[in-house]
Amino acid sequence: MNASLSALNAVNFFMADVRDGLGPYLGVFLQQKNWSPSQIGVVMTIGGLAGMAATAPLGALVDHLRAKRFMMVVAAAATVAASLVILFVPTFWATAIAQASIGIAGAAIPPAIAGITLGLVRQKGFTHQIGRNEAFNHAGNVTAALLCGVLGYAFGLSAVFVVMSMLAVISLIALVYINPKEIDYDAARGASSKPGEKVQAFSVLIRCKPLIVLAVTLLLFHLGNAAMLPLLGQSLAAQGADPSAYTSATIIVAQLTMIPMALLAAWLALKRGFWLVFMLALVALPVRGIIAALVTGPAGLAPVQILDGVGAGMLGVAVPGLVARIMAGTGRVNAGLGAVMTVQGIGAASSATLGGFVAEHFGYSASFFALGGVALAALTLWSIATPLMKESCGAKPASA
Numbered sequence: 184m185n186a187s188l189s190a191l192n193a194v195n196f197f198m199a200d201v202r203d204g205l206g207p208y209l210g211v212f213l214q215q216k217n218w219s220p221s222q223i224g225v226v227m228t229i230g231g232l233a234g235m236a237a238t239a240p241l242g243a244l245v246d247h248l249r250a251k252r253f254m255m256v257v258a259a260a261a262t263v264a265a266s267l268v269i270l271f272v273p274t275f276w277a278t279a280i281a282q283a284s285i286g287i288a289g290a291a292i293p294p295a296i297a298g299i300t301l302g303l304v305r306q307k308g309f310t311h312q313i314g315r316n317e318a319f320n321h322a323g324n325v326t327a328a329l330l331c332g333v334l335g336y337a338f339g340l341s342a343v344f345v346v347m348s349m350l351a352v353i354s355l356i357a358l359v360y361i362n363p364k365e366i367d368y369d370a371a372r373g374a375s376s377k378p379g380e381k382v383q384a385f386s387v388l389i390r391c392k393p394l395i396v397l398a399v400t401l402l403l404f405h406l407g408n409a410a411m412l413p414l415l416g417q418s419l420a421a422q423g424a425d426p427s428a429y430t431s432a433t434i435i436v437a438q439l440t441m442i443p444m445a446l447l448a449a450w451l452a453l454k455r456g457f458w459l460v461f462m463l464a465l466v467a468l469p470v471r472g473i474i475a476a477l478v479t480g481p482a483g484l485a486p487v488q489i490l491d492g493v494g495a496g497m498l499g500v501a502v503p504g505l506v507a508r509i510m511a512g513t514g515r516v517n518a519g520l521g522a523v524m525t526v527q528g529i530g531a532a533s534s535a536t537l538g539g540f541v542a543e544h545f546g547y548s549a550s551f552f553a554l555g556g557v558a559l560a561a562l563t564l565w566s567i568a569t570p571l572m573k574e575s576c577g578a579k580p581a582s583a
Contacts, residue, residue, distance in 0.1 A: 187303055188312070190360035192319045194255075195296065197354035199323030200347050201259050202292040204230075204266055204285035206434075208331065208343045210413040215340065216273050220417065224539025227413070229279045231532025234286030235525050241287075242294040242521015243385070246372040246514070251295045251302075252358045258295075259351045261288040270344045293524065294517040297503045299361065301516065302371030309507055310500075314449020317499040321441035321492075323350075328434035373507060373516030373577070383513040383577070388522045391576035393509045396568045398526035400465070401502065403561035406530035407554040408468055408494070410538030412437070415475060415487060418547040436485055440492020441499070448500035457508065458572055461501040465562040467494035472555020476548040505572075512577030 205212065210223045245251060265281040265288070272278075296316065304312045327346055334342035388394065412434075448460045471490035478486070503520060510519040534554065541550040 185365070186360060187362045187365045190357050191296075191299065191303065191312075192315060193357035194354055194361070195316045195319040196323035196326075197350045197357055198255070198259065198292065198296075199320045199350075200327035201262055201351045201354060202289050204262050204282070204289065205269065205343065205347070206412075208340060209269070209282075210417050212269070212340050212343075213273065213278070214417055220414075220539040220543045221536075222275065223413075223417075224410070224535040224537075226275070226279050226282050227410075227535035227539075228532045230282030230286040231409070231528055231535065232286070233283035234290040235528030235532055237287040238290040238294075238525040238528055239388075239518065239521040241291045242524070243515075243518040245291075245294040245298045245517040245521070249363070249368055251299050251366070251371075252361060252363065254291055255295050255358060256355055258288040258291040259355060261285075263348050263351045266344055266347060270341060290521075290524065290528075293503075294520050297507075297520055298371040298517045299366060301373065301507060302366035302368060303361075305367060305370045306373075306507065306511055310449055310452050310504055313503050314446050314452075314500050317445035317448075317496065318442050320499070321438045321445060321496065324438040325435055325442070328438065332432065332435070369514075371517075372514050373510050373512065373519075383515060385515065385518065387510075387513050387515055387576055388519060391509065391519070393572050393574050394506070394519055394523065394576065396564070396571050397502070397505055397509070398523045400461075400561050400565045400568075401523060401527035402530040403557055403564065404465060404468060404498070404530065405527045406534050406537065407472065407556070407558035407561065408491075409531035409534035411471065411475060411487075411551065411554055412491065413535065414538050414542055414547060414550055415484070417542070432484060434488075436488035437491040437495065440489050441496035444493055444496025445500055448497040452500060452504055457501045457505045458569065460497050461505065462562075462565060464494045464497040464501060465558070465565055467491075468558035469555045469562065472551045472558060476551035476555070509575065510577055511575075 209227065213223050213226070214220075245254070248254060262285050265284040268281040269278050297313075300312050300316060301309055327350060330346045331343045334346060452460050467490045471487055471494070474490070475487045502523065506520045506523055507516055510516045513519070537557075538550045538554055541553045
């Protein structure tokens with residue numbers, strides 16, 4: 184493995200805790216500031232909607248921009264700065280604006296990493312490398328959660344901000360060691376290597392049926408999934424559990440599962456294709472919702488978050504892999520990934536509001552049932568639309 188790929192692995196490891204801002208710790212932190220579940224849900228939704236609006240343009244920018252590493256530097260710095268605003272000025276509007284900034288910054292990182300990866304290893308090595316990307320990303324999340332849990336228990340939730348800032352600095356150092364001369368910028372955008380074939384117009388994003396099916400399925404998946412971890416942390420905190428320890432525990436259990444799942448997903452995708460990997464991820468979510476609703480307290484933590492690890496670990500590999508295959512030859516791979524993430528962002532942003540509203544008025548168990556029911560719709564759509572996923576939108580055939 185060359186130095187650039189080693190540095191890419193390090194970036195995925197140390198950037199893991201940075202790209203999502205405070206993540207599930209936000210809900211617990213604001214809960215300690217006497218915010219209601221619905222207020223927490225609204226500010227999370229604001230952040231998600233801001234990220235959603237920025238994702239497609241940022242994905243298109245990644246296709247055109249050669250300075251992909253600098254784009255990640257700006258995104259990481261903005262995330263840390265906005266998180267510090269939340270720490271020191273936890274008012275509604277300050278938090279809402281900071282969450283919007285975090286959402287926009289976080290939207291830039293996945294397509295930038297995907298573009299750098301594709302440029303370094305090309306289409307042939309992409310499936311293997313995204314499995315490694317995700318494995319290092321989840322390992323980084325585990326490490327960060329352990330640090331946050333230990334330091335948060337000792338010093339309070341403010342320690343989470345310190346850990347994130349420290350990891351952000353290290354991730355930026357790792358970025359320097361990715362050699363830009365080794366990135367094939369045509370391969371990084373999925374442009375065809377055949378003479379005379381040009382980059383397709385942006386209209387390919389709305390003409391590509393497999394891409395649309397993938398996007399809508401992800402919308403439903405994230406509508407059911409995004410709020411589960413924050414609500415699980417809030418539920419445990421409401422029952423008197425230590426917020427830092429149990430929020431960290433929910434992350435650690437899931438992320439430890441995601442590491443082997445990401446590697447398994449890459450192996451399975453090479454053997455059987457991405458369609459099956461994606462299907463397995465979808466199946467895990469409804470079961471997770473049922474267990475979260477029926478098994479209350481810390482006893483439900485392990486099975487709920489193991490299933491989260493199964494779903495998210497496989498999805499993290501399947502989504503960029505499917506987009507790269509579907510859009511190969513169009514020159515719009517990162518724009519396609521940005522468009523898909525925009526649509527899934529609608530679901531993720533709405534999930535916090537849906538889950539928070541149901542939890543406040545009907546209880547946490549009801550919210551988990553509601554979110555699990557939405558996940559069934561995603562599974563049904565993906566099953567029905569299977570034939571469409573065999574189509575390609577670019578110059579090269581794309582298998583599901």
